[in-house]
Amino acid sequence: MKTLSFTVNGAATQVEVEDHEYLAEVLRNRLGLTGTKIGCNEAECGICTVLVNGTPVVSCIYPALRAEGASVETIEGLAEGEKLHPLQEAFVEGGAPQCGYCIPGVIMTAKGLIDTNPDPTDHDIKVALKDTLCRCAGYSFITHAIQSAAKQIREGEKQNHLPALPETLAPLNVIGRPFPRPDAVLKVTGKALYSDDFNFPGMLHARTLRAKYPHARILKIDTAKAKALPGVHAVLTADDIPGEKNHGLVIQDWPALAVDKVRYIGDPVAIVAADTREIASAALALIEVEYEPLPVVSDPVQAHQPDAPLVMESGNLLKHIKVRKGDMDQGFAEADVILEETFHTPAYDHAFLEPECSIGRIDEDGRFEIIVGSQIPYQDRSQVARCLGVSDDQVRIKGALIGGGFGGKEDIAGQIHVALLTKVTGRPVKMLYDRHESLIFHPKRHATQITVKVGAKTDGTLTAVETILYGDSGAYASLGEKVMTRATTHSAGPYEVQNVKADCYAMYTNNPPAGAFRGFGVLQSAFAVESVMDMLAERLGIDPVELRRKNLHRVGTVTNTGQTLRESVGLGRCLELVSAEVEKRKEATQPASKNKRRAWGLAVGYKNTGLGGGAPDKSSAEVELYHDGTVQVRTSAAEIGQGLVGVVAMAAAEELGMKYEDVRVLLSDTDLTPDGGPTTASRQTFVTGNAARMAARTLRNAIEATLSELYDQPPQNIRFEEGLARVNGHSLPMSEVAQIFKREGREPKATYEYWAPKTQPLGTGGDMHFAFSYAAQAAEVEVDLDTGEVKVLQMVAAHDIGRAINPLALQGQIEGGMVMGLGHAMTEEFIVEDGIVFTDVLARYKMPSIKHAPPITSFIVEDAASTGPYGAKGVGEIASIPTLAAISNAVYNACGVRLHKLPVDQDSLLRALKSGNRTG
Amino acid sequence: MPLWEHYHRPSTVDQAIDNLAHYAGRARILAGGTDLLLEMQQGRTSPVAAVVDITQIQEIRAIEEADGYILIGAGVTHTAITHSALLTQKATSLVESCGVIGGPQVRNVATLGGNVAHALPAGDGTLSLVALAAEAEVAGPQGRAWRPIDSLYVGPGKSALNHTAEMITRFRLKPHAAGEGSAFKRIMRPQGVALPILGLGVWVNVVDGLIAATRIALGPAGPRPLRAAQAEAFLAGKAFSTELLPAVAEQVLADAKLRTSPHRATAEYRTELILPLLARALPLAVRRATTGHVTPEGIGEG
Numbered sequence A: 001m002k003t004l005s006f007t008v009n010g011a012a013t014q015v016e017v018e019d020h021e022y023l024a025e026v027l028r029n030r031l032g033l034t035g036t037k038i039g040c041n042e043a044e045c046g047i048c049t050v051l052v053n054g055t056p057v058v059s060c061i062y063p064a065l066r067a068e069g070a071s072v073e074t075i076e077g078l079a080e081g082e083k084l085h086p087l088q089e090a091f092v093e094g095g096a097p098q099c100g101y102c103i104p105g106v107i108m109t110a111k112g113l114i115d116t117n118p119d120p121t122d123h124d125i126k127v128a129l130k131d132t133l134c135r136c137a138g139y140s141f142i143t144h145a146i147q148s149a150a151k152q153i154r155e156g157e158k159q160n161h162l163p164a165l166p167e168t169l170a171p172l173n174v175i176g177r178p179f180p181r182p183d184a185v186l187k188v189t190g191k192a193l194y195s196d197d198f199n200f201p202g203m204l205h206a207r208t209l210r211a212k213y214p215h216a217r218i219l220k221i222d223t224a225k226a227k228a229l230p231g232v233h234a235v236l237t238a239d240d241i242p243g244e245k246n247h248g249l250v251i252q253d254w255p256a257l258a259v260d261k262v263r264y265i266g267d268p269v270a271i272v273a274a275d276t277r278e279i280a281s282a283a284l285a286l287i288e289v290e291y292e293p294l295p296v297v298s299d300p301v302q303a304h305q306p307d308a309p310l311v312m313e314s315g316n317l318l319k320h321i322k323v324r325k326g327d328m329d330q331g332f333a334e335a336d337v338i339l340e341e342t343f344h345t346p347a348y349d350h351a352f353l354e355p356e357c358s359i360g361r362i363d364e365d366g367r368f369e370i371i372v373g374s375q376i377p378y379q380d381r382s383q384v385a386r387c388l389g390v391s392d393d394q395v396r397i398k399g400a401l402i403g404g405g406f407g408g409k410e411d412i413a414g415q416i417h418v419a420l421l422t423k424v425t426g427r428p429v430k431m432l433y434d435r436h437e438s439l440i441f442h443p444k445r446h447a448t449q450i451t452v453k454v455g456a457k458t459d460g461t462l463t464a465v466e467t468i469l470y471g472d473s474g475a476y477a478s479l480g481e482k483v484m485t486r487a488t489t490h491s492a493g494p495y496e497v498q499n500v501k502a503d504c505y506a507m508y509t510n511n512p513p514a515g516a517f518r519g520f521g522v523l524q525s526a527f528a529v530e531s532v533m534d535m536l537a538e539r540l541g542i543d544p545v546e547l548r549r550k551n552l553h554r555v556g557t558v559t560n561t562g563q564t565l566r567e568s569v570g571l572g573r574c575l576e577l578v579s580a581e582v583e584k585r586k587e588a589t590q591p592a593s594k595n596k597r598r599a600w601g602l603a604v605g606y607k608n609t610g611l612g613g614g615a616p617d618k619s620s621a622e623v624e625l626y627h628d629g630t631v632q633v634r635t636s637a638a639e640i641g642q643g644l645v646g647v648v649a650m651a652a653a654e655e656l657g658m659k660y661e662d663v664r665v666l667l668s669d670t671d672l673t674p675d676g677g678p679t680t681a682s683r684q685t686f687v688t689g690n691a692a693r694m695a696a697r698t699l700r701n702a703i704e705a706t707l708s709e710l711y712d713q714p715p716q717n718i719r720f721e722e723g724l725a726r727v728n729g730h731s732l733p734m735s736e737v738a739q740i741f742k743r744e745g746r747e748p749k750a751t752y753e754y755w756a757p758k759t760q761p762l763g764t765g766g767d768m769h770f771a772f773s774y775a776a777q778a779a780e781v782e783v784d785l786d787t788g789e790v791k792v793l794q795m796v797a798a799h800d801i802g803r804a805i806n807p808l809a810l811q812g813q814i815e816g817g818m819v820m821g822l823g824h825a826m827t828e829e830f831i832v833e834d835g836i837v838f839t840d841v842l843a844r845y846k847m848p849s850i851k852h853a854p855p856i857t858s859f860i861v862e863d864a865a866s867t868g869p870y871g872a873k874g875v876g877e878i879a880s881i882p883t884l885a886a887i888s889n890a891v892y893n894a895c896g897v898r899l900h901k902l903p904v905d906q907d908s909l910l911r912a913l914k915s916g917n918r919t920g
Numbered sequence B: 001m002p003l004w005e006h007y008h009r010p011s012t013v014d015q016a017i018d019n020l021a022h023y024a025g026r027a028r029i030l031a032g033g034t035d036l037l038l039e040m041q042q043g044r045t046s047p048v049a050a051v052v053d054i055t056q057i058q059e060i061r062a063i064e065e066a067d068g069y070i071l072i073g074a075g076v077t078h079t080a081i082t083h084s085a086l087l088t089q090k091a092t093s094l095v096e097s098c099g100v101i102g103g104p105q106v107r108n109v110a111t112l113g114g115n116v117a118h119a120l121p122a123g124d125g126t127l128s129l130v131a132l133a134a135e136a137e138v139a140g141p142q143g144r145a146w147r148p149i150d151s152l153y154v155g156p157g158k159s160a161l162n163h164t165a166e167m168i169t170r171f172r173l174k175p176h177a178a179g180e181g182s183a184f185k186r187i188m189r190p191q192g193v194a195l196p197i198l199g200l201g202v203w204v205n206v207v208d209g210l211i212a213a214t215r216i217a218l219g220p221a222g223p224r225p226l227r228a229a230q231a232e233a234f235l236a237g238k239a240f241s242t243e244l245l246p247a248v249a250e251q252v253l254a255d256a257k258l259r260t261s262p263h264r265a266t267a268e269y270r271t272e273l274i275l276p277l278l279a280r281a282l283p284l285a286v287r288r289a290t291t292g293h294v295t296p297e298g299i300g301e302g
């Protein structure tokens, strides 16, 4: 131990540290300054940035003792009491934080910039923030907020920090206005608490021993040496699980700890709890496991061969999914042109910046409490309870803030493990994954092979579409069947086609499992079908916009699954807006130099809102009026950055005629908040938005009833506005209303369980989904003919999302989704070779940084869904869906090479250009 | 087990050498740590008994011009190099190569010495040092000696330095005189490993419209940074024109040993890149040499 003397946020500080500690560890663990976040521990993500003597450095690899005598600034030092620093203020009002996990690092990097360059250009900002990542990808908001804050500092005058937003419908009192997120202030000040920010006295640190082989029989596990290591409190294997051995969201096929066999390299074999993380890591190395390696199944097509080794004893086929409509022979017979193409997409990682972390402890009543950032708290509860062998009510899931989910925090990570270790040790236990572990362990986006065969008449009418999909579901089911069902039902695109056949084989392999990921399979199939649409247009000599216009979904269309669309189909409008804007922009385009070619590409897409397929889809919310006149909305729907907190607060404020600021939201505590269901399938705005709205309306009705009796007025004479209940000339503040309820011995609260419209299972016809969102997107790219390098220069998009509840949050989701789609097309690829993960550090998985984020021109189409809250339908996923094909179509239009796999590979692109073989 | 047990922060080179000696093979020099600490963390380098942090040694943190040389301390950060007006004017390619390393937070701590000692054949700073015919001063138990940069490379990631006994203290190179200019360009890919597919540093001396001398450094094109000697000889005495480029590229290829690196680049692709890289760097260096006007390109855009 050495004494480190330095200045932290202006205060002289002395702290005892070990020689080998990093600055981030000292700040977080010794000084309790948990505002500094860790995303990778490998100098890649930049979110741990602090200022040392004014200079931005990544604190995760900064030896703490190097800070001796230095002045260190962290996010906690920016605000003066309640008064936010202009950067923080601009970030809040400008809508920059989404999940918020990157924000402290982004703000500190930005501070380093504007302290030395008070009037930065956008280019300066791009250079300064190049390696400070935001997976929610609010890059344009971040840039705008920095500019706005810098201006405020320069001019000493309060600025309006709101960025320009697309035009939307006239707002109601609250709905339709660009409010900042309720949790934004916490997120910009570093006070927002994510799982790893919680600590408890006596807390142990846990780690997981993972498989050594992607496929092997376990012959023997010997934990004796690990148990004997001083500081180790427990070493557990599958034998120590008192209840069910497996977990799984749909099919319980995933051993919480490997039994007999490992099926992928991330499979957990044993878990350890120790006094420190270092001891736990050392103990892992002492666990002896004898394996008998088995042949590896490494891709879904191979897995489907009759002689393939078996991943699951029951066979490698997780599910054969079928869509049938019309008569294929007839459809292809009617066609003048038939095209057939096969595409491949790789696995992708969510790369949420907050790696998984769970804390287990036993609460005052002797129940298990799990603190975790989870997308499905109530399912976590039952999954933990099942493995512990206790009833659900013995487990409480307390949601921490979530530093990005995107579908990757739906499956169980460490929740069951900390519960088991807590049970055995009686101590609080924290299990934090590092980036490496997060990458190899959690379910990915399905890698796919998709064949699309289309038939069309010379006038462009589609006569038949046949698709065959293979989805790599990896070692366990996770949500694989659901994801690939969505990929399959959407695989002919948002087009009206008389004859459709789709077959999908969701396969088990020895790769990391694949599960939910924003877009839920539809990204992959949209890439395939939208590429084919452009190829078909060329073949027919028809403009690609015209070809789409001719066939697209409209009111009255019968979808591939036999659903008649009765309303809210804004795709046509989206397409017109985007194509008109692109035409305008084409005229303004600068011709590139002689070795560079620029071109636009376009694609459309659609995505269901809600679970659909006959799954009961419901959510509950509770709304309570407090004596201080504020209202609290409670629901256990997860906030993963998408802005649900704001949506439910706005709905309650609207219904109760209150100010948005007077509504508080409590989420994801299975003791205190009713079940909101999973945060998946773009469903929360719709279902939980409706639940909150109806709960607030129920409360309003109760208030009306009470006041109408009290004042002897008919209920319709009672109005709610500006936080007051007005009745017969009286204006009662809501605090007084609360007191009236108290006096009458009644609770001013209401709960509402909202059931979304019923849906039908695939294959039965009727409404498989209760709403679809639509989008059209276009991208302009530049291809360097000498090097094959590709750049996305700008994008244009229109999204039909029913209703813009909060235009600021909406635009954040749209841009973030599009930049993620761009990442999938351009920068990201999760590589597994024979079951071994190559992409096992963040340095090998590049997500788009600020320098990749192009200017985006966005249009909002509000074709209302009658059952949606204020007409809204989902937005979380649609924005990523057309992006991949829009970019790939643009690449073709620029240089004539048709990409059949992603991401764009400049190496093979150049070789294709040079060889004249136009297939990449 | 911690990656290192003891942390030292000497304030002189002698102390640093003593610190290393004390641990007799079990201590390493730590500069920015952006290579070393990650290598240890990811198990590519074993943990050590001690790290000797050299960032406090003032002597190795200066950039100066003296006795006909530019002297750059091994502990100078890439940010400091990028901001140096002296280097911008008189060692341009070095500024361009250090300006594309990592992001600002990395450049704020990572050093030129670390880049060279890490010994990657495509270390960006390294390639420019080779093109600028720099020398490194190495201090060890036996004292200090100047060595040509190329002599520090044994193979990919293998330095001729004794990592547990020696350190680089300074680099020196001849400043651009009238008629001299340099440039650095590289090609990256947006996916995967953050190592350049190919980097190219060039230096030229133009006298009376003719190329009197050039130095062309390329990497990765072999186990060590490559000097394209045949291309240099080919250019000598010629009047530069872009029409020469394809022939220069052929000469470069004659020396280069281009490989396929999995998930990074095929040998075929690298071969195709020689010409466009030359086309980006060589005319630029010639223009700088003939006009004396220098505006570094691509700083911070790596």
Ligand SMILES: Cc1cc2nc3c(=O)[nH]c(=O)nc-3n(C[C@H](O)[C@H](O)[C@H](O)COP(=O)(O)OP(=O)(O)OC[C@H]3O[C@@H](n4cnc5c(N)ncnc54)[C@H](O)[C@@H]3O)c2cc1C
Residues within 6 Å of the ligand: A042, A043, A044, B028, B029, B030, B031, B032, B033, B034, B035, B036, B037, B038, B054, B074, B075, B100, B101, B102, B103, B106, B109, B110, B111, B112, B113, B114, B115, B116, B117, B118, B122, B123, B124, B125, B161, B163, B166, B167, B168, B169, B194, B302
């Ligand atoms: C996100 C990221 C991006 C990067 N991008 C690039 C890039 O684009 N191009 C590129 O070339 N590199 C890149 N790097 C690698 C790295 O930043 C550079 O090589 C850097 O210059 C290393 O310097 P350092 O001071 O951090 O070295 P350290 O990590 O401190 O040391 C590296 C090695 O050199 C030794 N050493 C350090 N200084 C001396 C000395 N004076 N004498 C003797 N031995 C010494 C150490 O013992 C160690 O073996 C990147 C790194 C990261 C983390």
Ligand code: FES
Residues within 6 Å of the ligand: A037, A038, A039, A040, A041, A042, A043, A044, A045, A046, A047, A048, A049, A058, A059, A060, A061
């Ligand atoms: S760069 Fe430090 S946590 Fe990612």
Ligand code: FES
Residues within 6 Å of the ligand: A096, A097, A098, A099, A100, A101, A102, A103, A133, A134, A135, A136, A137, A138, A353, A403, A404, A641
């Ligand atoms: S807000 Fe930046 S990562 Fe989520």
